[in-house]
Amino acid sequence: MTKRTIRLIISDIDGTILNDRHQVDQKLKDMIPALKELGIPFVLASARSPLGMEPIAQELGLDGNPLACYNGALVIKGDPQRYSTIIEHPLDKKEIRTFLELVKAEFPSVSINLYSGKDWIADRLDQWVQMEADITGEQPIIQNALLPVLDVLLPLHKLLLIDEPAVIQQLHAYLQTLDFPHTAFYLSKDNYLEVTAKHVSKEQALQEIAQYYQTPLEEVMTIGDNFNDIPMLRLAGLGVAMGNAPQGVKQEANVQTYSNNQHGAAEAVENYVLI
Template identity: 50%
Template sequence: MKQIKLILSDIDGTILDDKNMIDGGLKNNIQKLRQKKIPFILASARSPKGMVSIAKKLDVLDNPIACYNGALVVKNLQAEKYTTILSHELKISETQQILNILMNKFPRIAINLYSGSNWYVENIDKWVKIEADITKMVPIETDLTQLVAKDKIPVHKLLLIGETSEIKRVKQFLEEANYSDSSFYLSKDNYLEITNKQVSKEKALRELVNYYEINLSETMTLGDNFNDVPMLDLAGLGVAMQNAPEEVKHHAQVTTKSNNENGVSFAIKKYALKE
Protein backbone atom coordinates (compact mmCIF):
# COMPACT_ATOMS: atom_id res chain seq x y z
CA MET A 1 0.00 0.00 0.00
CA LYS A 2 1.30 3.45 -0.94
CA GLN A 3 1.89 6.19 1.60
CA ILE A 4 -1.40 7.96 2.38
CA LYS A 5 -1.26 11.62 1.30
CA LEU A 6 -4.91 12.65 1.76
CA ILE A 7 -7.78 11.47 3.98
CA LEU A 8 -11.45 12.14 3.19
CA SER A 9 -13.86 11.27 6.00
CA ASP A 10 -17.60 11.22 6.50
CA ILE A 11 -18.96 12.83 9.69
CA ASP A 12 -22.20 11.32 11.04
CA GLY A 13 -21.75 7.72 12.11
CA THR A 14 -18.05 7.99 11.34
CA ILE A 15 -16.19 10.66 13.32
CA LEU A 16 -19.30 11.24 15.45
CA ASP A 17 -20.51 8.53 17.82
CA ASP A 18 -24.15 7.69 18.49
CA LYS A 19 -24.34 10.61 20.95
CA ASN A 20 -22.94 13.03 18.33
CA MET A 21 -19.62 13.30 20.17
CA ILE A 22 -16.39 13.60 18.15
CA ASP A 23 -13.91 10.71 18.09
CA GLY A 24 -11.89 11.30 21.26
CA GLY A 25 -8.41 10.95 19.77
CA LEU A 26 -9.09 12.55 16.40
CA LYS A 27 -7.83 16.09 17.01
CA ASN A 28 -4.49 14.81 18.27
CA ASN A 29 -4.16 12.46 15.30
CA ILE A 30 -5.02 15.26 12.87
CA GLN A 31 -2.18 17.29 14.39
CA LYS A 32 0.16 14.38 13.68
CA LEU A 33 -1.18 14.19 10.12
CA ARG A 34 -0.53 17.92 9.71
CA GLN A 35 3.10 17.39 10.71
CA LYS A 36 3.33 14.88 7.87
CA LYS A 37 1.48 17.30 5.54
CA ILE A 38 -1.45 14.90 5.12
CA PRO A 39 -4.71 16.89 4.86
CA PHE A 40 -7.73 15.53 6.74
CA ILE A 41 -10.86 16.61 4.86
CA LEU A 42 -14.43 16.39 6.05
CA ALA A 43 -17.14 15.20 3.64
CA SER A 44 -20.77 15.20 4.64
CA ALA A 45 -24.36 15.67 3.53
CA ARG A 46 -24.34 18.66 5.91
CA SER A 47 -24.31 22.32 4.93
CA PRO A 48 -21.25 24.57 5.45
CA LYS A 49 -22.79 26.01 8.64
CA GLY A 50 -23.54 22.50 9.86
CA MET A 51 -19.85 21.65 9.60
CA VAL A 52 -18.23 24.78 11.04
CA SER A 53 -18.32 23.77 14.70
CA ILE A 54 -16.87 20.32 13.99
CA ALA A 55 -14.18 21.69 11.68
CA LYS A 56 -13.27 24.28 14.32
CA LYS A 57 -13.00 21.67 17.09
CA LEU A 58 -10.74 19.54 14.89
CA ASP A 59 -8.72 22.57 13.70
CA VAL A 60 -9.28 21.82 9.99
CA LEU A 61 -10.98 25.09 9.00
CA ASP A 62 -8.13 25.88 6.60
CA ASN A 63 -8.64 22.60 4.70
CA PRO A 64 -11.23 22.15 1.93
CA ILE A 65 -14.61 20.91 3.17
CA ALA A 66 -16.99 18.84 1.02
CA CYS A 67 -20.58 19.82 1.84
CA TYR A 68 -23.85 18.29 0.62
CA ASN A 69 -21.95 15.10 -0.31
CA GLY A 70 -19.75 17.10 -2.66
CA ALA A 71 -22.35 19.40 -4.25
CA LEU A 72 -20.40 22.26 -2.70
CA VAL A 73 -16.69 22.08 -1.89
CA VAL A 74 -15.39 25.13 -0.04
CA LYS A 75 -12.28 26.44 1.65
CA ASN A 76 -11.72 29.02 4.41
CA LEU A 77 -15.01 28.04 6.02
CA GLN A 78 -14.37 30.39 8.93
CA ALA A 79 -14.44 33.42 6.63
CA GLU A 80 -17.67 35.40 6.15
CA LYS A 81 -17.36 34.69 2.43
CA TYR A 82 -15.81 31.26 2.03
CA THR A 83 -13.98 30.26 -1.15
CA THR A 84 -15.93 27.95 -3.46
CA ILE A 85 -13.83 25.24 -5.11
CA LEU A 86 -16.72 23.31 -6.69
CA SER A 87 -20.49 23.80 -6.98
CA HIS A 88 -23.19 21.56 -8.52
CA GLU A 89 -26.84 22.67 -8.20
CA LEU A 90 -30.19 21.00 -8.76
CA LYS A 91 -32.05 21.92 -11.94
CA ILE A 92 -34.72 24.49 -11.07
CA SER A 93 -37.45 22.92 -13.24
CA GLU A 94 -36.95 19.50 -11.63
CA THR A 95 -36.85 21.05 -8.16
CA GLN A 96 -40.21 22.71 -8.83
CA GLN A 97 -41.74 19.42 -10.02
CA ILE A 98 -40.41 17.54 -6.99
CA LEU A 99 -41.75 20.15 -4.56
CA ASN A 100 -45.17 19.98 -6.21
CA ILE A 101 -45.27 16.18 -5.90
CA LEU A 102 -44.18 16.23 -2.26
CA MET A 103 -46.66 18.86 -1.17
CA ASN A 104 -49.60 17.20 -2.93
CA LYS A 105 -48.87 13.48 -2.48
CA PHE A 106 -46.66 13.35 0.63
CA PRO A 107 -47.72 16.26 2.88
CA ARG A 108 -46.28 14.69 6.06
CA ILE A 109 -42.73 14.76 4.70
CA ALA A 110 -40.49 17.54 6.02
CA ILE A 111 -38.83 19.33 3.09
CA ASN A 112 -35.47 21.00 3.74
CA LEU A 113 -33.86 23.11 1.01
CA TYR A 114 -30.17 24.03 1.18
CA SER A 115 -28.52 26.83 -0.76
CA GLY A 116 -24.92 27.71 0.00
CA SER A 117 -24.79 28.04 3.78
CA ASN A 118 -28.53 28.68 4.18
CA TRP A 119 -31.22 26.20 5.24
CA TYR A 120 -34.85 26.85 4.26
CA VAL A 121 -38.03 25.08 5.46
CA GLU A 122 -41.79 25.62 5.08
CA ASN A 123 -42.32 25.28 8.83
CA ILE A 124 -40.53 23.93 11.89
CA ASP A 125 -42.00 20.51 12.63
CA LYS A 126 -40.64 17.68 14.79
CA TRP A 127 -38.28 16.46 12.05
CA VAL A 128 -36.81 19.92 11.51
CA LYS A 129 -36.33 20.33 15.26
CA ILE A 130 -34.38 17.05 15.40
CA GLU A 131 -32.14 18.15 12.53
CA ALA A 132 -31.62 21.56 14.15
CA ASP A 133 -30.54 19.88 17.39
CA ILE A 134 -28.02 17.74 15.51
CA THR A 135 -26.53 20.49 13.34
CA LYS A 136 -26.91 23.39 15.80
CA MET A 137 -28.37 25.45 12.95
CA VAL A 138 -31.51 27.58 12.75
CA PRO A 139 -33.55 27.22 9.54
CA ILE A 140 -35.20 30.06 7.64
CA GLU A 141 -38.98 29.65 7.36
CA THR A 142 -40.31 30.57 3.93
CA ASP A 143 -42.55 29.49 1.07
CA LEU A 144 -40.28 27.03 -0.74
CA THR A 145 -42.31 27.05 -3.96
CA GLN A 146 -42.02 30.83 -4.26
CA LEU A 147 -38.36 30.76 -3.27
CA VAL A 148 -37.49 28.33 -6.07
CA ALA A 149 -39.74 30.08 -8.60
CA LYS A 150 -37.71 33.27 -8.22
CA ASP A 151 -34.66 31.32 -9.48
CA LYS A 152 -32.26 33.65 -7.68
CA ILE A 153 -30.46 31.18 -5.44
CA PRO A 154 -28.65 27.89 -6.22
CA VAL A 155 -30.33 24.78 -4.81
CA HIS A 156 -27.53 22.50 -3.67
CA LYS A 157 -29.69 19.90 -1.93
CA LEU A 158 -33.16 18.87 -0.85
CA LEU A 159 -33.39 16.76 2.31
CA LEU A 160 -36.65 14.89 2.92
CA ILE A 161 -37.34 13.58 6.42
CA GLY A 162 -40.23 11.45 7.61
CA GLU A 163 -41.19 8.04 8.85
CA THR A 164 -38.98 5.33 7.34
CA SER A 165 -41.82 3.59 5.53
CA GLU A 166 -43.03 6.80 3.91
CA ILE A 167 -39.54 7.89 2.92
CA LYS A 168 -39.14 4.57 1.11
CA ARG A 169 -42.37 5.24 -0.79
CA VAL A 170 -41.21 8.74 -1.71
CA LYS A 171 -37.87 7.42 -2.94
CA GLN A 172 -39.54 4.82 -5.16
CA PHE A 173 -42.04 7.33 -6.54
CA LEU A 174 -39.36 9.92 -7.41
CA GLU A 175 -36.98 7.35 -8.90
CA GLU A 176 -39.74 6.04 -11.15
CA ALA A 177 -40.31 9.60 -12.43
CA ASN A 178 -36.91 9.32 -14.19
CA TYR A 179 -35.61 12.84 -13.62
CA SER A 180 -32.64 13.46 -15.89
CA ASP A 181 -30.57 15.64 -13.54
CA SER A 182 -31.54 14.59 -10.00
CA SER A 183 -30.33 11.66 -7.92
CA PHE A 184 -31.92 10.18 -4.79
CA TYR A 185 -30.21 8.30 -1.98
CA LEU A 186 -30.71 7.51 1.68
CA SER A 187 -28.23 8.95 4.19
CA LYS A 188 -30.28 7.44 7.04
CA ASP A 189 -33.26 5.11 6.98
CA ASN A 190 -35.61 8.10 7.12
CA TYR A 191 -33.42 10.73 5.39
CA LEU A 192 -33.72 11.03 1.61
CA GLU A 193 -31.13 13.29 -0.02
CA ILE A 194 -31.71 14.83 -3.45
CA THR A 195 -28.79 16.36 -5.36
CA ASN A 196 -27.62 16.88 -8.92
CA LYS A 197 -26.61 13.60 -10.58
CA GLN A 198 -23.10 15.02 -10.97
CA VAL A 199 -22.74 15.05 -7.19
CA SER A 200 -21.07 12.34 -5.12
CA LYS A 201 -18.24 12.00 -2.64
CA GLU A 202 -16.43 10.12 -5.38
CA LYS A 203 -16.41 13.21 -7.62
CA ALA A 204 -15.39 15.36 -4.65
CA LEU A 205 -12.45 13.00 -4.08
CA ARG A 206 -11.42 13.31 -7.75
CA GLU A 207 -11.52 17.12 -7.49
CA LEU A 208 -9.45 17.07 -4.30
CA VAL A 209 -6.85 14.75 -5.83
CA ASN A 210 -6.42 17.27 -8.66
CA TYR A 211 -6.36 20.14 -6.18
CA TYR A 212 -3.51 18.56 -4.19
CA GLU A 213 -1.81 17.07 -7.27
CA ILE A 214 -1.62 13.54 -5.91
CA ASN A 215 -2.80 10.11 -7.10
CA LEU A 216 -6.01 8.35 -6.11
CA SER A 217 -3.90 5.42 -4.94
CA GLU A 218 -2.49 7.73 -2.23
CA THR A 219 -5.88 8.49 -0.67
CA MET A 220 -7.84 7.01 2.22
CA THR A 221 -11.59 7.42 2.72
CA LEU A 222 -13.72 6.56 5.75
CA GLY A 223 -17.48 6.13 5.88
CA ASP A 224 -20.43 4.24 7.30
CA ASN A 225 -23.34 4.53 4.89
CA PHE A 226 -24.53 4.02 1.32
CA ASN A 227 -23.71 7.57 0.20
CA ASP A 228 -20.08 6.79 1.15
CA VAL A 229 -19.82 3.79 -1.18
CA PRO A 230 -18.53 5.70 -4.26
CA MET A 231 -15.59 7.18 -2.35
CA LEU A 232 -14.86 3.86 -0.62
CA ASP A 233 -14.70 2.21 -4.05
CA LEU A 234 -12.46 4.87 -5.57
CA ALA A 235 -9.86 5.52 -2.88
CA GLY A 236 -6.52 3.82 -2.64
CA LEU A 237 -7.75 2.58 0.73
CA GLY A 238 -11.48 2.54 1.47
CA VAL A 239 -12.21 2.08 5.18
CA ALA A 240 -15.68 1.16 6.42
CA MET A 241 -16.78 1.64 10.01
CA GLN A 242 -17.71 -1.45 12.00
CA ASN A 243 -21.20 0.08 12.44
CA ALA A 244 -21.72 0.29 8.67
CA PRO A 245 -24.27 -1.99 6.95
CA GLU A 246 -22.72 -5.21 5.63
CA GLU A 247 -23.36 -4.13 2.03
CA VAL A 248 -21.32 -0.96 2.60
CA LYS A 249 -18.47 -2.97 4.17
CA HIS A 250 -18.26 -5.06 1.01
CA HIS A 251 -17.18 -1.92 -0.87
CA ALA A 252 -14.28 -1.21 1.52
CA GLN A 253 -10.88 -2.86 1.57
CA VAL A 254 -10.74 -2.87 5.36
CA THR A 255 -13.08 -2.34 8.31
CA THR A 256 -12.09 -0.31 11.34
CA LYS A 257 -13.63 -0.13 14.80
CA SER A 258 -17.09 1.40 15.24
CA ASN A 259 -17.90 5.09 15.63
CA ASN A 260 -18.43 4.44 19.35
CA GLU A 261 -14.90 3.06 19.65
CA ASN A 262 -12.93 5.90 17.97
CA GLY A 263 -12.71 3.88 14.76
CA VAL A 264 -11.43 6.78 12.66
CA SER A 265 -8.49 7.39 15.00
CA PHE A 266 -7.73 3.68 14.99
CA ALA A 267 -7.60 3.64 11.17
CA ILE A 268 -5.50 6.81 10.94
CA LYS A 269 -2.90 5.44 13.35
CA LYS A 270 -2.77 2.05 11.65
CA TYR A 271 -2.81 3.03 7.98
CA ALA A 272 -1.68 6.66 7.69
CA LEU A 273 0.60 7.25 10.69
CA LYS A 274 1.60 3.57 10.86
CA GLU A 275 1.89 3.65 14.63
Protein backbone atom coordinates in the same frame (compact mmCIF):
# COMPACT_ATOMS: atom_id res chain seq x y z
CA MET B 1 0.67 -0.42 3.31
CA THR B 2 2.91 2.21 4.87
CA LYS B 3 2.24 5.73 5.97
CA ARG B 4 4.09 7.06 2.93
CA THR B 5 1.36 5.60 0.70
CA ILE B 6 -1.34 7.94 2.03
CA ARG B 7 -1.04 11.64 1.19
CA LEU B 8 -4.69 12.68 1.63
CA ILE B 9 -7.54 11.55 3.92
CA ILE B 10 -11.21 12.22 3.15
CA SER B 11 -13.70 11.32 5.86
CA ASP B 12 -17.43 11.25 6.41
CA ILE B 13 -18.72 12.91 9.60
CA ASP B 14 -21.87 11.38 11.12
CA GLY B 15 -21.34 7.81 12.26
CA THR B 16 -17.66 8.12 11.40
CA ILE B 17 -15.77 10.83 13.29
CA LEU B 18 -18.75 11.55 15.56
CA ASN B 19 -19.93 8.99 18.09
CA ASP B 20 -23.58 8.19 18.72
CA ARG B 21 -23.82 11.23 21.02
CA HIS B 22 -22.61 13.43 18.13
CA GLN B 23 -19.28 14.10 19.84
CA VAL B 24 -15.98 14.40 17.96
CA ASP B 25 -13.56 11.49 18.35
CA GLN B 26 -11.07 12.95 20.82
CA LYS B 27 -8.40 10.42 19.88
CA LEU B 28 -8.66 11.51 16.25
CA LYS B 29 -8.46 15.16 17.29
CA ASP B 30 -5.18 14.43 19.07
CA MET B 31 -3.76 12.98 15.83
CA ILE B 32 -4.44 15.99 13.59
CA PRO B 33 -1.20 17.83 14.54
CA ALA B 34 0.82 14.75 13.51
CA LEU B 35 -0.99 14.67 10.16
CA LYS B 36 -0.27 18.37 9.66
CA GLU B 37 3.37 17.79 10.40
CA LEU B 38 3.45 15.11 7.70
CA GLY B 39 1.62 17.40 5.27
CA ILE B 40 -1.37 15.05 5.00
CA PRO B 41 -4.67 16.99 4.72
CA PHE B 42 -7.73 15.61 6.54
CA VAL B 43 -10.81 16.72 4.57
CA LEU B 44 -14.40 16.34 5.72
CA ALA B 45 -17.06 15.21 3.21
CA SER B 46 -20.65 15.16 4.38
CA ALA B 47 -24.27 15.74 3.46
CA ARG B 48 -24.17 18.58 6.02
CA SER B 49 -24.17 22.28 5.17
CA PRO B 50 -21.17 24.59 5.60
CA LEU B 51 -22.46 25.82 8.97
CA GLY B 52 -23.16 22.24 10.06
CA MET B 53 -19.60 21.21 9.22
CA GLU B 54 -17.66 24.25 10.40
CA PRO B 55 -17.86 23.65 14.20
CA ILE B 56 -16.59 20.09 13.70
CA ALA B 57 -13.74 21.27 11.47
CA GLN B 58 -12.86 23.91 14.06
CA GLU B 59 -12.91 21.42 16.92
CA LEU B 60 -10.61 19.07 14.99
CA GLY B 61 -8.25 21.92 14.11
CA LEU B 62 -8.81 21.63 10.36
CA ASP B 63 -8.69 25.38 9.67
CA GLY B 64 -7.87 26.05 6.04
CA ASN B 65 -8.79 22.62 4.69
CA PRO B 66 -11.62 22.43 2.14
CA LEU B 67 -15.05 21.22 3.26
CA ALA B 68 -17.05 19.05 0.84
CA CYS B 69 -20.60 20.03 1.79
CA TYR B 70 -23.85 18.47 0.59
CA ASN B 71 -21.93 15.33 -0.48
CA GLY B 72 -19.79 17.43 -2.80
CA ALA B 73 -22.46 19.67 -4.33
CA LEU B 74 -20.52 22.55 -2.76
CA VAL B 75 -16.82 22.45 -1.90
CA ILE B 76 -15.64 25.52 0.00
CA LYS B 77 -12.60 26.93 1.71
CA GLY B 78 -12.41 29.53 4.45
CA ASP B 79 -14.87 30.86 7.02
CA PRO B 80 -18.34 29.41 6.16
CA GLN B 81 -19.85 32.86 6.77
CA ARG B 82 -17.53 34.35 4.09
CA TYR B 83 -16.25 31.30 2.27
CA SER B 84 -14.75 31.00 -1.19
CA THR B 85 -16.27 28.38 -3.50
CA ILE B 86 -13.84 25.86 -4.95
CA ILE B 87 -16.42 23.68 -6.76
CA GLU B 88 -20.21 23.63 -6.94
CA HIS B 89 -22.87 21.55 -8.70
CA PRO B 90 -26.29 23.21 -8.27
CA LEU B 91 -29.69 21.61 -8.77
CA ASP B 92 -31.80 22.19 -11.87
CA LYS B 93 -34.50 24.57 -10.59
CA LYS B 94 -37.04 23.65 -13.26
CA GLU B 95 -36.95 20.02 -12.18
CA ILE B 96 -37.00 20.96 -8.49
CA ARG B 97 -40.11 23.07 -9.00
CA THR B 98 -41.86 20.07 -10.54
CA PHE B 99 -40.54 17.84 -7.76
CA LEU B 100 -41.76 20.12 -4.97
CA GLU B 101 -45.23 20.39 -6.52
CA LEU B 102 -45.40 16.59 -6.67
CA VAL B 103 -44.30 16.10 -3.06
CA LYS B 104 -46.72 18.72 -1.74
CA ALA B 105 -49.60 17.07 -3.60
CA GLU B 106 -48.81 13.38 -3.05
CA PHE B 107 -46.83 13.32 0.22
CA PRO B 108 -48.05 16.33 2.26
CA SER B 109 -46.70 15.04 5.59
CA VAL B 110 -43.09 15.10 4.38
CA SER B 111 -40.85 17.78 5.89
CA ILE B 112 -39.01 19.67 3.12
CA ASN B 113 -35.65 21.39 3.64
CA LEU B 114 -33.79 23.47 1.04
CA TYR B 115 -30.07 24.28 1.24
CA SER B 116 -28.37 27.09 -0.66
CA GLY B 117 -24.81 27.86 0.37
CA LYS B 118 -24.93 28.36 4.14
CA ASP B 119 -28.71 28.91 4.23
CA TRP B 120 -31.17 26.25 5.42
CA ILE B 121 -34.81 26.91 4.58
CA ALA B 122 -37.66 24.68 5.83
CA ASP B 123 -41.34 24.76 5.04
CA ARG B 124 -42.32 24.38 8.71
CA LEU B 125 -40.80 23.84 12.13
CA ASP B 126 -41.96 20.29 12.86
CA GLN B 127 -40.45 17.48 14.94
CA TRP B 128 -38.16 16.43 12.06
CA VAL B 129 -36.74 19.89 11.49
CA GLN B 130 -36.24 20.38 15.22
CA MET B 131 -34.43 17.03 15.42
CA GLU B 132 -32.12 18.01 12.55
CA ALA B 133 -31.49 21.38 14.21
CA ASP B 134 -30.54 19.63 17.45
CA ILE B 135 -28.07 17.38 15.59
CA THR B 136 -26.41 20.06 13.45
CA GLY B 137 -26.63 23.04 15.79
CA GLU B 138 -28.18 25.14 13.00
CA GLN B 139 -31.49 26.97 12.90
CA PRO B 140 -33.58 27.03 9.71
CA ILE B 141 -35.32 29.95 8.06
CA ILE B 142 -39.03 29.05 7.96
CA GLN B 143 -40.82 29.78 4.67
CA ASN B 144 -44.28 28.22 4.37
CA ALA B 145 -44.32 28.73 0.59
CA LEU B 146 -41.16 27.18 -0.84
CA LEU B 147 -41.81 27.60 -4.55
CA PRO B 148 -41.29 31.39 -4.54
CA VAL B 149 -38.01 30.82 -2.69
CA LEU B 150 -36.63 29.09 -5.78
CA ASP B 151 -36.76 32.40 -7.64
CA VAL B 152 -34.38 34.10 -5.20
CA LEU B 153 -32.12 31.22 -4.12
CA LEU B 154 -29.08 31.05 -6.35
CA PRO B 155 -27.76 28.42 -6.47
CA LEU B 156 -29.69 25.57 -4.79
CA HIS B 157 -27.34 22.82 -3.63
CA LYS B 158 -29.47 20.21 -1.85
CA LEU B 159 -32.91 19.20 -0.61
CA LEU B 160 -33.53 17.01 2.43
CA LEU B 161 -36.91 15.34 2.92
CA ILE B 162 -37.77 13.76 6.27
CA ASP B 163 -40.71 11.70 7.51
CA GLU B 164 -41.47 8.29 8.94
CA PRO B 165 -39.39 5.58 7.25
CA ALA B 166 -42.37 3.98 5.49
CA VAL B 167 -43.39 7.30 3.93
CA ILE B 168 -39.90 8.25 2.79
CA GLN B 169 -39.25 4.83 1.31
CA GLN B 170 -42.59 4.94 -0.50
CA LEU B 171 -41.64 8.36 -1.89
CA HIS B 172 -38.21 7.09 -2.94
CA ALA B 173 -39.73 4.10 -4.75
CA TYR B 174 -42.26 6.38 -6.47
CA LEU B 175 -39.52 8.70 -7.71
CA GLN B 176 -37.80 5.78 -9.44
CA THR B 177 -40.78 5.58 -11.79
CA LEU B 178 -40.53 9.24 -12.84
CA ASP B 179 -38.20 11.09 -15.20
CA PHE B 180 -35.91 13.61 -13.52
CA PRO B 181 -32.85 13.50 -15.84
CA HIS B 182 -30.80 16.11 -13.94
CA THR B 183 -31.67 15.13 -10.36
CA ALA B 184 -30.56 12.31 -8.06
CA PHE B 185 -32.48 10.89 -5.10
CA TYR B 186 -31.00 8.64 -2.45
CA LEU B 187 -31.63 7.53 1.13
CA SER B 188 -29.01 8.63 3.65
CA LYS B 189 -31.09 7.18 6.52
CA ASP B 190 -34.23 5.09 6.41
CA ASN B 191 -36.25 8.27 6.89
CA TYR B 192 -33.97 10.82 5.12
CA LEU B 193 -34.24 11.38 1.37
CA GLU B 194 -31.42 13.50 -0.08
CA VAL B 195 -31.83 15.35 -3.39
CA THR B 196 -28.84 16.66 -5.36
CA ALA B 197 -27.77 17.26 -8.93
CA LYS B 198 -27.42 13.99 -10.84
CA HIS B 199 -23.64 13.76 -10.92
CA VAL B 200 -23.08 14.82 -7.29
CA SER B 201 -21.57 12.09 -5.13
CA LYS B 202 -18.75 11.55 -2.68
CA GLU B 203 -16.97 9.75 -5.52
CA GLN B 204 -17.03 12.95 -7.58
CA ALA B 205 -15.99 14.96 -4.52
CA LEU B 206 -13.07 12.58 -3.96
CA GLN B 207 -11.89 13.04 -7.54
CA GLU B 208 -12.17 16.82 -7.38
CA ILE B 209 -10.47 17.15 -3.99
CA ALA B 210 -7.67 14.78 -5.03
CA GLN B 211 -7.17 16.92 -8.13
CA TYR B 212 -7.18 20.06 -5.97
CA TYR B 213 -4.33 18.57 -3.90
CA GLN B 214 -2.69 17.02 -6.99
CA THR B 215 -2.75 13.64 -5.27
CA PRO B 216 -3.21 10.32 -7.12
CA LEU B 217 -6.33 8.41 -6.04
CA GLU B 218 -4.22 5.44 -4.99
CA GLU B 219 -2.63 7.69 -2.33
CA VAL B 220 -5.98 8.71 -0.81
CA MET B 221 -7.63 7.07 2.19
CA THR B 222 -11.39 7.47 2.64
CA ILE B 223 -13.39 6.62 5.76
CA GLY B 224 -17.17 6.14 5.92
CA ASP B 225 -20.05 4.28 7.48
CA ASN B 226 -23.04 4.43 5.15
CA PHE B 227 -24.23 3.54 1.67
CA ASN B 228 -23.62 7.03 0.27
CA ASP B 229 -19.95 6.56 1.23
CA ILE B 230 -19.55 3.46 -0.95
CA PRO B 231 -18.49 5.31 -4.15
CA MET B 232 -15.57 7.02 -2.39
CA LEU B 233 -14.64 3.83 -0.50
CA ARG B 234 -14.42 1.97 -3.80
CA LEU B 235 -12.46 4.62 -5.67
CA ALA B 236 -9.80 5.52 -3.11
CA GLY B 237 -6.53 3.67 -2.81
CA LEU B 238 -7.64 2.66 0.69
CA GLY B 239 -11.33 2.62 1.58
CA VAL B 240 -12.01 2.12 5.28
CA ALA B 241 -15.46 1.06 6.54
CA MET B 242 -16.43 1.80 10.11
CA GLY B 243 -17.31 -1.08 12.41
CA ASN B 244 -20.84 0.33 12.75
CA ALA B 245 -21.36 0.34 8.96
CA PRO B 246 -23.93 -2.01 7.40
CA GLN B 247 -22.50 -5.23 5.99
CA GLY B 248 -23.14 -4.03 2.44
CA VAL B 249 -20.83 -1.05 3.06
CA LYS B 250 -18.14 -3.18 4.69
CA GLN B 251 -18.08 -5.47 1.67
CA GLU B 252 -17.20 -2.54 -0.60
CA ALA B 253 -14.26 -1.31 1.52
CA ASN B 254 -10.67 -2.50 1.50
CA VAL B 255 -10.51 -2.76 5.29
CA GLN B 256 -12.70 -2.37 8.35
CA THR B 257 -12.00 -0.50 11.56
CA TYR B 258 -13.68 -0.19 14.96
CA SER B 259 -17.04 1.54 15.39
CA ASN B 260 -17.58 5.26 15.81
CA ASN B 261 -18.02 4.67 19.55
CA GLN B 262 -14.64 2.89 19.72
CA HIS B 263 -12.42 5.51 17.99
CA GLY B 264 -12.60 3.64 14.68
CA ALA B 265 -11.52 6.59 12.51
CA ALA B 266 -8.56 7.29 14.79
CA GLU B 267 -7.57 3.63 14.69
CA ALA B 268 -7.57 3.71 10.88
CA VAL B 269 -5.37 6.82 10.80
CA GLU B 270 -3.02 5.28 13.35
CA ASN B 271 -2.78 1.91 11.60
CA TYR B 272 -2.54 3.01 7.98
CA VAL B 273 -1.04 6.51 8.05
CA LEU B 274 0.90 7.31 11.22
CA ILE B 275 2.59 3.95 11.86
